[in-house]
Amino acid sequence: MIKSGFFERNLKYLFPLPALLFVLLLMVFPVLYTLFVSFTDWTLTSGRPMKFAGLGSYLKIMGEPRFLDAVGRTFYFTIGAVLAEAVLGTTIALVLNREFRGKNTLKFILLLPLVATPVAVGIVFNLFYDPTIGFLNYILSVLGLPQSGWVTASSTVLPSLMLVDIWQWTPMISLIVLAGLAGLSNEPYESAKVDGATSVQTFVHITLPMVMPTILTAIILRAVDALKTYDIIYAMTGGGPGYSSETLNILAYKFSFEYFNMGQASSILVFLFFIVLLFSIGVTKIRKLFEL
Amino acid sequence: MKRILAVLLIVSLSFVVFAQGASEAPAKQQEIRVLLANHPYGELLKPLIPEFEAQSGIKVNYESLQESQLTQKLTTEFATGSSTVDVFMTRPLQEGLLFIKNGWYGSLAKYDFGDYPAASVDLGRKDGVPYIVPLVIEWQVMYYRKDLFKKAGVKVPTNFVELEAAAKALTKDGVAGFGSRGKGAAAVTQISSFIYNFGGNYLENNVAVFDSPEALEGFRYYGRLLGNYGPQGIASMSWENLMPVFQAGKLAMWTDASVFLGQVVDPTKTNIPAEDIGVAQLPAGPNGDSPFIVTSWGMAMSSKSKNPDAALQFLNWATSKELAVKGMLANIPMSRDSAWANDTVRKNMNAELIATQAHAAKNGYPLDRPFMSAVGQARDLIGEVIVEAIDTKGTSTRLPALATEKAKAVNELLKADGEYGGK
Known part of the structure; x- marks a missing residue:
């Protein structure tokens, strides 16, 4: 029974082994491999085998005007979309936190964009946006308003x-915030009522601070995703016009x-990786401030 | 008992992880893996594959992918050395040089190329060894609305002056007079004939020359036509955006590849009766009359194929004379000479289309893009010049400087890949 004794003693290592x-294999290795390729x-x-190039790929990318533009756009897209989603999503959550008729139906309808496939969403929105034959x-x-070029004008x-990102992902923020609201204790509200606080005061001084950690969690989740947005942009514009x-x-x-050009592509991805990492660390720090 | 269960659980879970990599049971039957494009010819082949399997006893596992995804999948598999592909459809002008250079194509020295135009085979040849079987050809044509031309009293243009006048006359009542691809990199192939007809070119002896005065005239003319008479948002439109506009009756003239005729006249997709749709050759320019006529698709074998004999057998079948005739009857212009000589084909094909092919075969130019390994990046660079020309309706004052800057960048790419100035 020596053999089974070995398993018995090492079960705590063996069980998590598959995971x-x-x-x-599927997460750590690709990241390390990308890091490795970025230094070649x-x-x-060229048909030549890869060669170590130090920071060569990084320097070349830094000198590429398209790279700096892309960094700017990535932040512009993320900040714009996530801010709008946070404000809209929280508002919707506050509305849904009350009792009214048809609330469940409304919740169900709000969930629909979340389950739609981004590429399909992109194609449908492209039809809406088409400047000549589109609905918008x-x-x-x-x-009688002037027409817009939508996705066809730079x-x-x-x-x-x-707008597409906001349409699709606002419900996610709503759901998370709604869960946060449901978990709030009633006591502060009761004391506020006794002290004669107005509803605006209750919202600003009680609800918002208490639900803020949840909102920030939702923002982190969304922002990390938005920084990496690929599918709708690729499906709708492929990076264009121009x-x-x-x-x-x-x-x-x-x-x-x-x-x-795998070397330079990897260096762009490593850069993006660190942006996402730093951003997450930053927002997590901010979130801690609210938890105190 | 608990221990045994635990061991079993671990083993079975590990198997889930490694199942993908586990070796398959020894095959009794020969098997090959084929990658096809979402192209009318790929669609034609798919339902016929069971016939080949029955005849040859070879099992064919095929996958069908959109063209850029096909390139991507092939490149990734080959570059990582994990490829199990045996036969695949390939775009000689887009990926031919790249694949040859990396040794990804298998030699087709055993294939009989007697029935193909020599020039189309030579594009896929290196050091005397052929690597690509030419499959489908494509040339530039002009689709136009006969009814709108008649109503406006305009004749089908035969040169660029008439083309511009016609575009102007036909732009009214919510209809755009002229459309062609404006989306940077995608437009490179369609503007090529315009540049040739002004006497310019992308590369000469593997040096970028698209900043020459002739080429610049081509950019300006194309920009002027599309900027003034194109549909709104033209600078971000490729064929997949232009076709629905034409089918919706909002476009009077559309220049693009010949391959779209079938879809343009398909009554389930268009509002316009087929008799109102004409096909004409691209009008001649001041310095030339050379629309592109290219081998848009070919078929090749992988150099890593573990079943080269079965793969060659499939390749011979998939590129056979009989299937070429079937392709022609399905409105797919094939590379094989014999398919064009076939009587049934000549009787059934659109006569206007045959006429444009005859013209292009005689006068045309066999490239529609810079022929180089880094063609993807070069197309984006040239695309910037095209978009600038369209955005300014051809009047941009910085166009010459921009073209020179981009030509320099294309030359850098050629140099980096060891192709600059070579033959």
Whole structure:
């Protein structure tokens, strides 16, 4: 029974082993490999084997005007979309936190955008946005308003894409905040009532501070996702017109799968990785302030 | 008992993780893996594959992918050395050089190329070894609305001056006079004929020359046409955006590849009766009359194939004379010479389309993009010049400087890949 004794003693290591292997193979390895490739000059178009290039890929990328533009756009998109989602999502959650008829139906309808496939959403919105045969410009013309180029004009493409992101992801923030609201204790509200606080005062001084950690959690989750947004942008504009909706993820995709410049593509991704990491650490710190 | 269960659980869970990598049971039957494109020819092949399987006893596992995803999948599999592909559809002008350079194509020295135009085979040849079987050809045509032309009293344009006048006359009542791809990189292939007809080119002896005065005229003319008479948002439109506009009756003329005729006249997709849709050759320019005519798709074998004999057998079948005729009858212009000589084909194909093909075959130019390994990045660079030309309706004062800057960047790419100035 020596053999089974070994299993008995090491069960605590053996049970998590499959999960651990899964994480190592499918999560840790790709990140490390990307990091490794980012220090090489690997391109497929040259037909040469990869060679260590130190920070060469990083320097080349830093000197590429499209990279700096993409960094700016990534932040613009994320901040714009997530702020709007946070405000709208919290408002909707506050409304849904009350009792009224048809509340469950409304909740159900709000859930629908969340379960839609982003690429399909992108295609449908492209039909809405089409400047010639699309629905939105038709509405504008019926109302006598000037028509917009939507995703086909470089000045409106990012706001148009943000609108899609807001449409799809506001419900997620609502759901998280709603769960937070449901968990609040009643006592502070009762004392506030006794002290004669108005509803605005109750909201600003009690509800908001108490639910803030939840809102921030929702913002972190959303922002990390928004920084990495790829599907709707790729499906709707592919980074265009020109490069005007090219975010870091789209740029990395182009460098890897259209230009086959793996070294530079990896350095873009490593950069994005650190942005997401720093951002998460930052917001987690802010969140701690509210928990005290 | 508990221990045994625990061990079993661990083993079975580990199997789930490693199942993908586990070796399969020894095959009694030969099997090959084929990657097809979402292209009319791929669609034609799919239902016929069981016939091949019955005849040859070879099992064919096929997958069908959109063209850019196909390139991506092939590249990823080959570059990581994990490929199990045996036969695949390939775009000679887009990925041919890249794949040849990396040694991903298998040699087709055993294939009979007698029935193909020599120039189309040579594009996929290196050091005397052929690597790509030309499959489908594509040339530039102009789809137009016969009814709108008649109503406006305009004749089908035969040169660029008439084309511009016609575009102007036909732009009214919510209809755009002229459309062609405006989305940067995608437009590179469609503007190519315009640049050739002004006497310009993308590369000459593997040096970028699209900043020459002739080429610049081409950019300006294209920008002027699309900026003034194109549908709204043209600078971000590719064929998939232009086709529905044409089908909805909002576009009078549309220049694009010949391959779309079938879809343009498909009564389930368009509001316009087929007799109102005409196909004409691209009008001639001041310095040329050379629409592109290219091998848009080919078929190739993987150099890593573990079943080269079965793969070659499939390739021979999939590119056979009989299937080429079937393709032609389904409105797919095939590379094989014999398919064009076939009587049934000549009787059944659109006569206007045959006429444009004859013109392009005689006068056309066999490239529609810069022929280089880094073609993807080069197309984006040239696309910037196109978008600038369209946005300014061809009047941009910084166009020459921009074109020179981008030509320099394309030359850098050529140099980095060891292709600059070579033959």
